[in-house]
Amino acid sequence: MPDLDFKIEGAEAAQFSASPQIAFKLRVTNANPNETIHSVVLRCQIQIEVTRRRYTAEDQEKLRDLFGEPDRWSQTLRNLLWTHVSVNVPPFQNSTVVDMAVPCTFDFNVGATKYFYGLGDGDVPICVMFSGTVFYSAEGQHMQVSPISWEKETRFNMPVKVWREMMDSYYPNTAWLCLRRDIFERLYGYKVRHGIPTWEQALEEMLQAEAAVRS
Numbered sequence: 001m002p003d004l005d006f007k008i009e010g011a012e013a014a015q016f017s018a019s020p021q022i023a024f025k026l027r028v029t030n031a032n033p034n035e036t037i038h039s040v041v042l043r044c045q046i047q048i049e050v051t052r053r054r055y056t057a058e059d060q061e062k063l064r065d066l067f068g069e070p071d072r073w074s075q076t077l078r079n080l081l082w083t084h085v086s087v088n089v090p091p092f093q094n095s096t097v098v099d100m101a102v103p104c105t106f107d108f109n110v111g112a113t114k115y116f117y118g119l120g121d122g123d124v125p126i127c128v129m130f131s132g133t134v135f136y137s138a139e140g141q142h143m144q145v146s147p148i149s150w151e152k153e154t155r156f157n158m159p160v161k162v163w164r165e166m167m168d169s170y171y172p173n174t175a176w177l178c179l180r181r182d183i184f185e186r187l188y189g190y191k192v193r194h195g196i197p198t199w200e201q202a203l204e205e206m207l208q209a210e211a212a213v214r215s
Contacts, residue, residue: 043130081112
């Protein structure tokens with residue numbers, strides 16, 4: 001029966017994809033090199049292990065929306081679920097490398113986006129937990145099917161710059177803001193009533209008005 005091990009060897013922004021994706025180079029190795037792996041249907045749960053790195057004062061300020069005040073982080077810092085992805089591994093013997101493509105979003109209602117955006121530099125510590133099915137055959141035997149053990153996992157420190165460079169390439173000097181429909185209607189009405197040509201100018205005018213009131 002196959003005994004698969006997994007290791008992430010690198011990460012980069014996926015080229016020419018329709019939406020932002022990070023391609024992780026995933027090495028899959030079978031402990032028995034004499035078995036032929038016909039295919040692997042791999043399910044991957046990716047978690048961000050937020051307690052495995054240090055945070056600067058600037059990081060802490062930007063992450064308050066996610067974890068609260070820094071003096072409570074001993075209670076509020078917990079692993080974040082990033083996403084689930086599936087990978088189809090083609091036939092191989094002994095070892096192979098495949099792309100684990102992870103879709104990314106710039107939606108700030110998503111905790112992972114807030115986390116990535118709040119980091120100034122360094123690495124994002126992730127843990128990938130695997131499950132799935134292996135289709136294989138040993139020499140002189142028919143194809144067989146085996147599940148992947150739930151204990152299989154791997155860790156990787158993904159550079160923050162990989163995420164930032166990817167988002168900069170898809171959304172240069174831009175950020176997305178999702179609003180409730182009623183809030184959007186009020187903002188749209190304000191923009192129309194004041195003859196403001198762009199959303200940026202409308203928001204800037206409102207922020208300047210608030211600053212004037214506070215001063």
